Amino acid sequence: MQIALVGIGKIAVDQHVPSIAASPDWELAATVSRHGTVEGVAAYTQLSEMLDAHPEIRVVSLCVPPVPRFALAAEAIRAGRHVMLEKPPGATLSECHTLEALARQHRVTLYASWHSREAAMVPAAKAWLADKKLTRFTVTWKEDVRRWHPGQAWIWQPGGLGVFDPGINALSIVTEILPDPIHLTAATLEVPENCQAPIGAQLAFAHPTAQVDMVFDWRQTGDQTWEIEAETTQGTLKLLDGGARLQIDGSEQGEDADALKGEYPRLYANLARLVARGEIDMDLAPMRHVADAFTLGHRSLTEPFHE
């Protein structure tokens, strides 16, 4: 199937383009971007031009930042195209609800993708936790913003989410692997004096049986930490490296062959399946937790951030 990619920035070049190139399902047939292009692929700067010029391209994948995403997604859906959204699926929860209603109305596929849910050992972690009684659950997501988001000024603006941009990846895994629902009860957001979005966050959640805490931090130099630890009455699970590795009681669990594929190739395999079935996959739970943190969080100002 032919697909168009909208927003040729860092994440498109690093992940989307190679994943589409390696996929048996997809052919990259056009790009839309103010500046970016992909060699050998028809390039447009306006979505409307691409949609008009290529009625044969039935699927559009959006990797622009969240704030401009709604208008582009709505335009593609109104033009009868299936749409995949990078995470988070929008700048607001309300626009995601509107978009889902629009996709139902136009009978097209809409896929709110969460790439971290496709990390290699997430399914195994979910399966292991399914019948365990949780007593303590800790998420530690600490990375260096300068290393992962060079020059991305929008992440510090309203709607850019700050440290919740990676934090929502953790939340997308958590909401996938935990059998019981959680909800935020308290949060502290550390916001640099010269920014609108937090650089650090500490979150406490209610859960039927466990104490649940999360720490997100964008000031981590040296080793980067993306870990989830689940203590249960029948042992302890650790998801390491953002879900790529799994330990049960300290013992490393093997990967299966499919796990080697990588997150974005699996997203595009999911997209092919959703389009074939005419389905919508728009799980907003990770984004709801982020909105809850912005609503309920206690803000403290911290030292200015300069890239």
Add this chain to the structure above:
Amino acid sequence: MQIALVGIGKIAVDQHVPSIAASPDWELAATVSRHGTVEGVAAYTQLSEMLDAHPEIRVVSLCVPPVPRFALAAEAIRAGRHVMLEKPPGATLSECHTLEALARQHRVTLYASWHSREAAMVPAAKAWLADKKLTRFTVTWKEDVRRWHPGQAWIWQPGGLGVFDPGINALSIVTEILPDPIHLTAATLEVPENCQAPIGAQLAFAHPTAQVDMVFDWRQTGDQTWEIEAETTQGTLKLLDGGARLQIDGSEQGEDADALKGEYPRLYANLARLVARGEIDMDLAPMRHVADAFTLGHRSLTEPFHE
């Protein structure tokens, strides 16, 4: 039907107690509150004691502040009781989703009440707007926090919502009367230096045909303003006094007899109907818009607030 009221504070005394007393459907059979009581009504300080002592009371109405509400609501639902929630229905969207799932599981009624939707002229405004093309839509919600929230320190804390406590009333009317969905595109939140919650907010929304703006302000002395103005290609609608009065092209529209009943009596009539039918009414749209404003809003610090 017998009903118990949890949280005997200002809103309970001003609205819930007299509305229940005047209702043909309800009898106030017990209260639960740390300090407040209602003369002649069995008083408890713990919900669990009341639930144990009164298995015959099948319905519980919660008018505690949003932050402690979830635990009380979940306890009542797990005890098989029907539950009505004051607005907003919780401190987080996620807990509201969890609560709704719990109510379905226990087959009880759950009612997220929005009292402003029951203002006298809201149904007439909704009916008039249903077939009009909107060109401009403006909400002005300006009141004096000192007059309406004396001594309520929780409104300034995280989760207290600040000026969105009244603003969510406007949003509950807007989401009821507008036929098309809106979503926030930009917001400024003015937060007093010594508070966590905003005292003023300016909001801009996307709509299929109209420019939509809202101003919420808690610093209004003198005349209080709760107005919604809708310009359409077929005339202008004004909802005044929080929905109690309606003008079409400047001409005052008459109230019908039922409109004289008042907001809270209508909420309790709705509750009686929902319980009789075994239904859940948990519309989170107003709260989603508030969460969107906290997520997407640009914060500016303003002068400290002292009551």
